Amino acid sequence: GAVVSQHPSRVICKSGTSVKIECRSLDFQATTMFWYRQFPKQSLMLMATSNEGSKATYEQGVEKDKFLINHASLTLSTLTVTSAHPEDSSFYICSARDRRTDPYEQYFGPGTRLTVT
Amino acid sequence: GDSVTQMEGPVTLSEEAFLTINCTYTATGYPSLFWYVQYPGEGLQLLLKATKADDKGSNKGFEATYRKETTSFHLEKGSVQVSDSAVYFCALILPRDDKIIFGKGTRLHILP
Numbered sequence: 001g002a003v004v005s006q007h008p009s010r011v012i013c014k015s016g017t018s019v020k021i022e023c024r025s026l027d028f029q030a031t032t033m034f035w036y037r038q039f040p041k042q043s044l045m046l047m048a049t050s051n052e053g054s055k056a057t058y059e060q061g062v063e064k065d066k067f068l069i070n071h072a073s074l075t076l077s078t079l080t081v082t083s084a085h086p087e088d089s090s091f092y093i094c095s096a097r098d099r100r101t102d103p104y105e106q107y108f109g110p111g112t113r114l115t116v117t
Numbered sequence: 118g119d120s121v122t123q124m125e126g127p128v129t130l131s132e133e134a135f136l137t138i139n140c141t142y143t144a145t146g147y148p149s150l151f152w153y154v155q156y157p158g159e160g161l162q163l164l165l166k167a168t169k170a171d172d173k174g175s176n177k178g179f180e181a182t183y184r185k186e187t188t189s190f191h192l193e194k195g196s197v198q199v200s201d202s203a204v205y206f207c208a209l210i211l212p213r214d215d216k217i218i219f220g221k222g223t224r225l226h227i228l229p
Contacts, residue, residue: 006160032215043206043219044161093160097215104149104168104210106217108161 002028004096006109013084013116021079021112023094029074030096034106035067038091050077084116119144123207123220130197131228138192138223140181140207148209150174150183150190151217155204164192164205199227 003026013019023033032051036044048064050056050071058064066088068080077096081088091113095106123140130136142148149168153161165174170185179194190207207220 034215034217041222041224043221046216049215095161095217099215104212105163105166106210107163108153110160111158113158 002096002098002107004030004094004107004109006092006094006112008112009110010113011115013114015085015116016083018080018082019084019114021081021092021094021114023077023079023096023109025075025096025098025107028096028098028101028107030077031074031099032097033071033077034095034097035069035077035079036093036095038093038111040091044093047079081114084114086116089114089116119148119209119211119218121207121209121218121220123205123223125221126204126224127226128223129226129228132199133196134227136192136194136197136201136225138205138207138225140190140192140220142188142190142207142209144188144209144211146211146213148211150181151208151210152179152181152190152192153206153208153219155206155222157203161206197225197227199229201225202227 007022035047047062048056048058056069071077093111095108097106151166152164154164165176167174167183173182204222206222
């Protein structure tokens with residue numbers, strides 16, 4: 001089956017620094033990747049959608065200058081949290097799909113837990 | 118707008134009990150419907166899906182039937198196990214859109 005990986009699985013960083021999270025589709029080409037944020041005991045909140053080679057589309061209320069998303073290839077997307085603050089601490093999950101082969105299904109990564117101290 | 122409503126948890130059951138987690142949706146158009154499961158500290162895994170009315174999705178003993186007339190996609194399992202303890206999310210995707218719309222999730226605890 002389709003596998004999506006995320007790296008790192010956990011990261012702790014100091015307030016004011018930046019941290020990059022990678023999302024990779026391991027055995028398929030992802031025409032579209034999604035980034036979600038999940039607060040404890042809550043549902044997933046879509047942050048942005050990125051299509052390979054295009055700029056990401058951000059959801060309302062998500063700061064594009066703070067959460068930089070790059071989808072430079074069909075197998076890799078990155079989320080960079082710039083000038084992180086404690087309120088950015090959260091569980092970040094990516095998903096990927098290949099629109100050409102399945103119009104509906106998204107495959108989720110295992111998530112990255114970010115803690116900002 | 119388009120939305121998914123699922124029963125609030127937590128739901129606590131004894132092992133081998135029958136499980137139902139209710140899910141209803143509101144959508145303009147004909148969505149595909151999904152159940153995802155999230156085990157502690159992990160991402161989401163697709164549990165089952167149905168893409169058109171009257172389809173039944175099934176996996177690992179779980180079942181859900183796409184009921185257009187009642188706009189529902191209730192999750193059922195005849196005999197739950199401790200290993201089924203997780204958070205379950207009902208979700209939909211509309212054909213015109215890339216976005217998954219999730220319900221709020223239902224936390225399930227199974228007691229041995």
